[in-house]
Amino acid sequence: MLGSTAAALTLLAGCVSGSGSGSGGESPAPSSLAADQKVSLTFSTYAFQDATVKATEDIVASWNAANPNIQVTVQKVDPNSVHDKLVTQFAGKQAPDIIHDEAADIAGFSRQGNLADLSSLIPADLKQQVPQSVWDSVTYGGKITAVPTIAQVYTVFANTDLLKAAGVAVPTADAPWTWDAMHANANKLTKGGTSGFAWGLKSPTAGIMSTSLGFDGTFVTGDEAKPKISITDKELAVPSLLRKMLQDKSMAADSTSLSGTDTLKGFYAGKYAMVMAGNYVATQIQEEAPDGFNWTMLPLLKGTNQHQASNPQTLSVARQSKYPAQAAQFIAYYMQAKNLAAIAQGDSLIPVTKPAADLVAKNVGDANGWPAMLAAADQLVDAPWNKADQFPDWKENYATPAYQKFLAGEIDEAGLTKELTDGWKS
Structure with a gap:
């Protein structure tokens, strides 16, 4: 990844606690919220190119404005230390609710039970918008532990x-x-x-x-x-x-x-x-x-x-999060075509959903070979080595x-x- 490093965002300690990270990796039961209950979610992200940082901030700001009872706060993570930081956070039961990572890095976390099974929390239309070969890259033992976002070729x-x-x-x-x-x-x-x-x-x-x-x-x-x-x-x-x-x-x-x-x-x-x-x-x-x-x-x-x-960037939910259903709702919002297209264009990467890819195609036109590049999403296949310990x-x-x-x-x-x-x- 390249580009100018964005100004440092406020670093907040993970505000979650929970049952810890057992070996099963089952999804916690979605929490039931009272009408006036306030929920705080942390979102760790290593977005660092200026345009992608802005797109991420815009998504979080628009979500917070529309969801006053479910507020998301960004944790800025150095892209070179994502794995090590997560190891420390999981061990200390201070993991962020929503985790930005990549498919190749989540195998161990998935098998260790640190990431929630999102299979039942992903909207049906979102499942249909992502090629099955890409879902395969974030599926472990039949459990989907991340939502793929953008991909590199x-x-x-x-x-x-x-x-x-x-x-x-x-x-x-x-x-x-x-x-x-x-x-x-x-x-x-x-x-x-x-x-x-x-x-x-x-x-x-x-x-x-x-x-x-x-x-x-x-x-x-x-x-x-x-x-x-x-x-x-x-x-x-x-x-x-x-x-x-x-x-x-x-x-x-x-x-x-x-x-x-x-x-x-x-x-x-x-x-x-x-x-x-x-x-x-x-x-x-x-x-x-x-x-x-x-x-x-x-x-x-x-x-x-x-x-x-297929080694897309991903969004996961920590199994120790108190609010997996609300975290999954934010991920679904992040995956809306307008939002994902802005993230993809900021990083010059391929959005894995067709609606977002269509929007990027409309925005960039025929410039610099982008039509062929966006079509490359269909060529992404699960790389079996990424799941090997x-x-x-x-x-x-x-x-x-x-x-x-x-x-x-x-x-x-x-x-x-x-x-x-x-x-x-x-």
Whole structure:
């Protein structure tokens, strides 16, 4: 995520108490309120881009104005410390009522019983507005422990002037590039001081695994909590192509030392004709790119399909909250098309509901490839590794160094397979 850090909001201690976080994860019974009873709910959020912070504040303010007996107060959370803060809050029975997180982070909290089962508290029309594949990413043991909001995909950003000069046509949603086509066009665009393609792969695991779903690479199978790992040609397709591109210099050599957004300055300067990044960087490009810089987001690259990991941002309710029904009502309000569209546009991410996506499409028009990007919501699929207890540790301590060595040419495909497999087993 990128953008200017918003001014710090007032930090309030969680105002909830309750039965604690048992192992069952059942929803507490909805509380029955007297007509004049006042309810205070805390809402922890890591929204930090200026437009998203404002959208969040506007949603809370309009809710509070319309619901004088159910008041919501924002807790501002550093996006880099969401998980650790929640661990502390749950342990101290001071968790916020409403929790902004992401699907990949809630697996442990869900299985430990810290998050309420929202299955019976989500309005039927909201359930219908979100694709089932996205609901699957927030469902544990048959229980929905979060409402998905906005999602990221990895997409190619292209300098359209450089593509036009090289005679490379911009692909359409109906005829997206395959990975091989992207490679071929990157070769055409590599000339003079320009590399055809760059991808900030200093931390490569998330991007490689998400895009590997486009080749049906699922990595893990079996039990949701303790699955087994499987590395086949499907899981090796993306890293093998990236290594080939590094070797033939159609991909910038410095890609492996850069973070996800470090490529943008070179993109603006014509050093890279195309860059792969999370679609959220569109906000930064809009704010930073020099006048006259022409760019677009391309449709998702295609392997055997265009699938990518469904790891949406989420809103959950703490199981220890006294007021789960009222917290769920606020979440449903947050998910209204106007509200969710404002959040999505602020972060340049994809709203997971069709009404919100339709509204964003109306607001942004055809600019910068947004129609194809909004359509990518249909390509999001549940990533089985996100529900594995060992995934965070494996990603950090085994997968990332293994991919780094592979892309640097220090190990081959067999070596990569061994390191990924051995790391998972350990």
